[in-house]
């Protein structure tokens with residue numbers, strides 16, 4: 001007992017040091033992290049569906065190989081994140097159960113449909129782009145296992161973002177029909193991507209506590225602004241238009257002014273009433289049921 005004095009949770013947070021699984025931590029810190037990490041893991045797994053739907057329809061072998069690798073990476077990200085959550089004393093089974101019974105969430109963005117091949121490019125550019133802006137600060141999050149999982153995920157995510165950008169650049173510089181398809185996809189995904197950052201700061205229930213504990217490093221609105229500022233010059237290079245007539249540079253703010261997403265729509269989608277919620281959950285449940293023989297076999301093997 002007491003060979004080395006352990007520093008208290010508050011002291012570690014104040015010194016901006018990492019909390020590790022065996023350190024003491026307030027119940028609310030643990031519960032908040034389980035909520036966020038599980039929601040993040042579920043997002044990666046559900047997020048395989050909109051893109052997975054295009055693997056069999058990719059326009060070339062090269063594009064198919066790239067998309068397969070990307071979707072497979074997303075499964076890997078889900079696994080790193082479930083493993084990080086497990087260090088907080090919850091099992092993957094439990095978390096899976098909470099997702100399947102609708103008691104835990106996943107990102108709103110994956111409840112929108114992928115209607116054309118251009119959507120695959122836009123998911124890479126905007127959705128992975130938003131994910132990176134949100135996740136880079138999480139590499140410095142106070143909980144060690146989550147922060148370390150994020151480092152690896154961000155590296156892979158930046159590759160994903162570039163492949164989407166390259167795909168979209170090719171379409172935007174292709175035939176008039178391809179260009180039009182690219183613009184249509186940008187028009188449909190812009191606002192759902194802005195909504196990924198969550199409700200405005202004034203309505204964000206978890207932000208204040210999460211920032212005090214060093215889980216979040218920037219607010220929802222700060223990261224949303226950073227994302228908009230990043231996308232504007234990229235859209236120019238693509239030759240595509242972001243669908244916001246009020247989007248313009250503000251000299252005095254040093255940022256772009258823009259129209260915020262419809263947060264009522266975000267809340268409706270989060271509550272289950274988006275275009276694809278029912279389909280995504282039905283697919284996930286079917287995949288879970290179809291995998292039961294694998295779990296049984298693994299358990300039988302482990303029991304030997």
Ligand code: FAQ
Pocket residue numbers: 035036039040041043044047048074105106107108109123127128131134195196197198199203204205206207210216220270
């Ligand atoms: N969707 O108080 P806040 C990816 C909920 S990227 C659904 O501001 P917080 C990569 C929120 O949970 C996507 N729910 O919450 C990929 C809370 O509800 P609760 C995943 C949302 O946690 C790309 C309530 O609203 N990334 O998967 C959303 O401080 C392509 C109040 O909100 C992450 O999860 C939303 N958009 O801030 C994969 C990143 N926004 O739980 C495949 C980690 C808010 O009290 C293909 N998470 N809510 O019932 C975070 O950074 C944070 O959790 C935020 C929300 C920023 C999402």
